[in-house]
Amino acid sequence: MSVRTQANAVLRLCYFNGLTPLWRTPVLIVAVFLTPFCFLFFLYVVAPHPLLPFGIVGGVMFTTLFTGNGMLNDCGYLRLERQLQQVFVASPMRPLSYVLGMALSELAFALPSMALFFAVLEVVTGFGAVAFAALLGVVALTWLMATSLGFMISTFFRQLREIWPIGTVVFSVLSVLPPLFYPIASIPAPWRWVAFFSPSTYAGQLADRAVGLPLPPIPTVPALGSPWVQFGALVTLTVLFGAASLRLARWREP
């Protein structure tokens, strides 16, 4: 199959695994939006209002990271419950096309929620076109990293019931604990470096920077505060998770 046919296969998979369920069960849009919105609402009520932009960026990043949880659950479901991954892997569709198609499906679920957060962010901060483009870049990388991670984790399990709690644990830890909904400045200066154990912190810091939110130094390991280091780390993690996903998509050892 040519590159064009593979690209078509990716889009078809996104269409029937992502878009079709979305318009046949619109409540899915609400479900994706609800959790980050609840966090944001909670922050709005209890936190000082200058922190609100952090919460909105946090909503964007939370929604993006949770595409990984969707990927984990959907890929596990299609592989274990429906046995459909076999149908696609044992076909001319390449593993890369399958993983990309599934990842795009997850993006389709997240897009309405993301669009809403972007709109709110524009109203609150009035960020410009350059900031928007930079934020989109961070979102794209984070989406690729999260979905690759989700796919990779899904391949290690043989029971769907094992996957559900793992997904919630992994992606909640990645999206709630690190400084996404709150500024990293809230962490005592000597301990800020600890937040960088989470891959999502790199994405969150780059997103905050893209929108122009104030970022404090990381005194213990100053290099971690560098946007180039953060960008490099995010790209490296995305490539690592992506490569592992492709390897695991090719051969499914029971």
Added chain:
Amino acid sequence: MEALVAADLSKTYSGARGRVEALDRVSLSIAPGQLFAFLGRNGAGKTTFIKICSTLLIPTSGHAELFGLDVVERAREVRERIAIVPQEGRPFFHLTPREHVEEYLRVRGASGESARSRADEVLAAMGLRGFANEPAYRLSGGLQQRTLVAMILATEAPFLFLDEPTLGMDPFARRQVWQVIRHATQRGSTVLLTTHYLDEAEQLAQELAVIEGGHILYRGTPEALKSRVHREVRLQFDSGFTVPELRPYGEVFEERGRLTLLTTRSVVPELTRRALERERPIHVGPVTLEEAFLALVGRGIEDEVDPEGGP
């Protein structure tokens, strides 16, 4: 060139219960355009064999070639030539049967127009036209299975792996699927079918292999397998008789509480009279593939394989 050649194929799984040898040096070849059935009890190694040959699993040792292409080294090229109905597969929750067939064909590179016309053809042949636009979640289990089989058979791939394709279907639906499978081979596809329905293998397969404990016990035509049972008649007793009582009349097998006796025509009147005297049912019929399997393996095809390695 053979469509499929497997040589000394072995697969060992390591798990909590230690190492399990699912396949032990299995060698098999299938000619192009043949409809080949692979029979065995659950856990005998059929699905492992199919997964290796369809590039889903790496063998522990040995090798397999599909149309001369090594399934491990040249998996990408092999995948261009195959399609698989996985065991206990289910279709996408939200999609209709028509969308399943059309979209899968388009994913495999078919144009919109050819996917549509092929979908029309296959859905009609599979008796799915009346349900073509119903989402899968509204369909019965049998219709969902038919949808999955339609999706794969529509591909007309040169090699079709069908792992228990008619599981859960009613007899009428099974016959419709058989027709479509026959058409696929008439059009040139090679089919490797696993099934627990021995009548299905008898109806469809030109050749078959029986696998037990990871070893191939038999390979040949269904007729030749039946002829290995040198008996004319099958008598079945649900109750009222014991193994020692029946043994003098022929070969006796006990399967899930039911006794099957393979014997000659001459003893039928006597045993029928005794069953009637005891007011017990007796079933009389010709020897089928089921009895041939029973005689070869020593257990019925529906009996589970003991994971501890027992009989």
